[in-house]
Amino acid sequence: MQLSASTDIGMRAVMRLAAAEQAGDRVTIKAIAHQVAASERTVSTVVARLVEIGVIATNRGRGGGLVLTEAARAMRLGTLIRLLEQRDEIVDCAGPPACPMIAGCRLRHLLAQAAQAFYRDLDRYTVADLVSGSANQLLPLRVRPPRAPESAEEPK
Template sequence: MQLTASTDIGLRAVMRLAAADQAGDRVTIKAIAHQVGASERTVSTVVARLVEIGVIATTRGRGGGLVLTDTARSTTLGTLIRHLEQRPEVVDCAGPPSCPMIAGCRLRHVLAQAAEAFYRELDRFTVADLVAGSAGQLLPLRARTSHRAPADAEEP
């Protein structure tokens, strides 16, 4: 099963924010966009969805940024991905165009069971699990170094 680019960005944003909580850092949409290689507009759309589902809170103005909500760390990855994907089924047999084999086909049911097994496995892990140990320490460090010019870059 392949996740959408929006879900990928959403998961990376949540991981970065979870690590920032541990480090006491402030994270902005611009910083996340830079880190994940996406436009600020795309990240803004994903962040808006994360705010809508109650995972992220935003603060505007000087000193503002993004933070995880109190319940975000205990949110399971399965729950988070279900909300971000917003796809009820792996395949859309009803169309358009609708599948001519829909009446006697078992594929839809088998794929639905496989998708549920995928989410059930992801439900074993929380957002906090993603940044436990050294992973949580490396994410903020990587973010800081990715904003700097390489040491061998020429000065203007």
């Protein structure tokens, strides 16, 4: 099962926010966009969805940024991904155009069972599990400004 690009960005944003929370860092849309190699516009759209489903809260103004909500910390990953994906079925047999084999096809049912198993397995973990222990060390905690280009001239 392949997740949509927006779900991928959303999960990365959630992990980044969870890691930042542990480190006491402030995270902005700009910082997430830089770290996940996406445009600020794309990240803004994903963050808006995360706010809508109660995963992220925003703080405006100086010193503001994004933070995980209390509900997000305990949220099951399968639940979060279901909310981000916003689709009921892996394949759309009803169309358009409708599949001519829909009446006798078993694939749709088997794929639905596989998707439920996928989500059930993910539901064993919470957002907090994504950044516990050594996993937290693997997440980049700070956005480093690009280094200034070195001069082509050698010092004399």
